[in-house]
Amino acid sequence: MNIFDYYLEKIKLLLNDLNKEGQIILPSSLDGINAEIPPEKFDCDISTNVAMVLSKINNKPPFDLAENLSKKIKSLDEYIDNVSIAKPGFINIKLKPSFWTNFINNIIKIPDTFGVNEKEDKNKYLVEFVSANPTGPLHVGHCRGAILGDVISNLLSFNKHVVTKEYYVNDYGNQIINFTKSVYARIREIKFNEPFPIDNEDLYPGDYLVDFANNIISANNELDFENYDKISIELTKLSITEALNLIKKNLKSLGIEHDNFVSEKSLVEAKEVEKVIDYLTENNHVYKGKIKAPKGENDQNWIEREQLLFKSTDFGDDKDRALQKSDGSWTYFASDVAYHKNKLDRKYDYLINILGADHAGYIKRITSSVDALSNSKNKLICKVSQLVKLIKDNKPFKMSKRKGDYITVDDLISEVGKDATRFIMLNRSSDVELDFDFDNVKEKSKENPLYYVQYCYARISSVYRHINIDLSVNLKISLSDFEYTSDEIKIFKKISEWPKCIDAASKKLEPHRIPVYLYELASLFHSYWNLGKDKPEKRFISEDKKISDDKLVFLKAISNVIRSGMNILGVETPEKM
RNA sequence: GCGCUUGUAGCUCAACUGGAUAGAGCGCCUGACUUCGGAUCAGGAGGUUCUGGGUUCGACUCCUAGCAGGCGCGCCA
Structure with a gap:
């Protein structure tokens, strides 16, 4: 029951009638005409810009047109109290109290569906969000995007769209190897009393790895922990499972549950990357070439290499993007293209990706690839969630990954709670950096x-x-x-x-x-x-x-x-x- | 250097895809409590919407040229 749409429809019908009678000339589309919420200072309920929009094509001043139309609008139905005209040419409708009694009687009967857009086409959406690397717990940086994705999904479901919430697990590549080595170093620390090589910058220093190591040791007696090469494949699996379980627990404490977890590794192993690159090659979107150094860069260190590139510039990107590393393995981008092909094959009407601000530079290339794969535009919508600035004791609180002093989702929830975290993070447009003041968020007053x-x-x-x-x-x-x-x-x-x-x-x-x-x-x-x-x-x-x-x-x-x-x-x- | 993004009251932010005299909260100044639960309310002061051009009936919103902050910029995911 959208009363603005309701009266807008009536007005458009009226215009069509007047048009048939030759009283008024209409443009090819009536899209510019709207029914809006009037500013508070005007004593009316709905206002429309019809007269201003039609002024030019009818070659009449908006005010004259408005005067003429307002009389006809007045007699649209019995609930209109009066119709007035305001300065540039707005037509303002004031409804009778009986309208509001009716209105409220009606919406009280539909407590769960009032507000749903009934006219809109219902679509299938895939919302991908969080997708944090499975190497440790979620921290505050992940939080905003996680909540944003969850609520966008809720919003679409509320409007009766079909929504799948998905998490892309980056369980393939160098960082996973380093992560597994880190878990292994912790295992050696526990089992063989060898000190953790804290100076090795490739390894993850966090204490949570000790828990992972302990869990893995106690549940897998049969493994030969002395020989890394022998157990590395199994250990990788176990480590990722540990990390994912922790992440799922963190998400749950935020009130978030995904429908699907899609593994990058399984896409690579199923040769989906090769398949998508074959497809792109057949369609002439791929070539062997070199990428030039960016201008500000010190191009002494720049070595031009011939590699497999995707022609993302054909779709509006700044440069073409590498699909294959020099050792022959696929880039992250290549497997992500395969992942998006996988999404498209599952026949969604729209794909939505929620990205952190630091990944905004990635948007053009991935939308380019989806354009190329689907032969259509606007299938993929990327939404960026800006940074959260933490404030404690009126001072910005900086986190450092190296020191391991970052604030985790666990810290956040135990200190301020799920609801406050969600509400505050949602209270601002996602395009704007957010000040998250710990002391303020905990406060139970109108400041919150x-x-x-x-x-x-x-x-x-x-x-x-x-x-x-x-x-x-x-x-x-x-x-x-x-x-x-x-x-x-x-x-x-x-x-x-x-x-x-x-x-x-x-x-x-x-x-x-x-x-x-x-x-x-x-x-x-x-x-x-x-x-x-x-x-x-x-x-x-x-x-x-x-x-x-x-x-x-x-x-x-x-x-x-x-x-x-x-x-x-x-x-x-x-x-x- | 390039790309993306932000710039609105002292501070933190809204503004219904181009509408009317740009709105809230905090802070500041008045006022309302033997409370149908005051975690609340009433009122006041506070603005060249970063700057310069342009588009039109009409611009915080669109275009353009700048300025300032943030993020990113080869095979790390």
Whole structure:
């Protein structure tokens, strides 16, 4: 029930009628015409720019056109109270209170689906996110992208798309060899008392490797731990499993669960890389050539080498990209192309990749490869999540991988909790660097938007609790012709914007719009709540411990939207705080 | 040097794919508590939307040239 779309449709039908009667000239497309939320200072509910858009083609000033149209819009239906015209040529529609009573009666019947875009085509999406190397626990740097991917998936599912959440496991290549050697060094440390070679920069120094080593030793008595060469294949497998289990545990504590884990190694072993390169070669996207040194680079150290390149410049990239290393093995990019071919073969309508800011430079080449493989554009959408700046004691907190002093997801969750972490990280556009202030996030006051929104829900729950009605159960009252005043209608108006919010968030893949919206809704509610101080008639429960049906409905509608929104964010709505 | 990205109130950020007099929170200044749970509310001050051009009825938003910060730039994934 998107009232803006509803009236926009009516207006477009009206325009078509007027066009047939020869009263108005229309452009080939009516896409530029919209129905929007008017600024607060205007006393109206929906505003449209029709007159301004049609002004030129009709060769009439927008104001004249608006005057003419506004009379016709007024008679569109019985719920329109009045139609006014504002300065450049906006047409503003004010709805009658009876409209809002109807509206609220309707949405109360669909608590879980209010806001869903019914008109949109339903698609199959694959969302790939996190995909951190399976060499250790997740740290704060992974967190934002993980939450972003999870909530984008929730958002798409909410809009009735089919979504698969996938994790690409980079279990192939040099770093995995180094990782396995590190685990092995820890094993030797434990079993043979050999000191861990801490100066070896290729090895991973983290303490968690000691746990991995202990787990592997105790579960695999039969292995000959003295001979690395003999056990290296098995040890690699075991080490990756350890790391993945830890990562899955970390994700779970963030409230995240993937549907699929796809192994890079298994793609390589199934010769999918060779197959995709054959395909690209047949289609003339691959050649043997040399890459030139970048300009600022000291080109003394630059050695030009002939290697297998993908013509990503054909698709808008800055340079062509290497597929094969000089030792004949595949580059990361090559197996990633194979992975994306694999995704395409699974017949998704859209692929979404969530990347960290440090991988933004990778976007052009991977979208180029998908363009080449699918012969179409915009199949792959890459979304970048910017850095998180940690702030502790009002100072930026820098992490160093070398020292091993980085903050893990475990640290984060045990200190500030899942909900606060999720809400704060989602509260800003993912394009913008985020200040994550530890002390602030822990604070339980209005400085923390999470509690501000949750408190709104808790207040509503408390009213329901007082009158012994379960808030989570559908209302059993016969809806009728309630009379609401402008105080309540103000909140209904906000509720009517919810479908618009969902729509924008889901189309632009910008989940931050949801916490921002929920905060605004909560704010209106808190204001309303305080009206009860001066005006007894604005209190929910009367002196004889009763509540009227219109107020029950009013509260129910608000709580439904809050719960729905918090569900998408993956954040709890406690009934008591 | 090139690419991507950001630049909005003192600070942290919004702004509904180009709309109206650019909105919140924090901080600052007033005010509301024997609380239908104050983890709240009411009011005030605070702006040349980084700069210069352009596109049009209309620009924080699009184009262009700069400035400033961040990230990245051969076979590391």
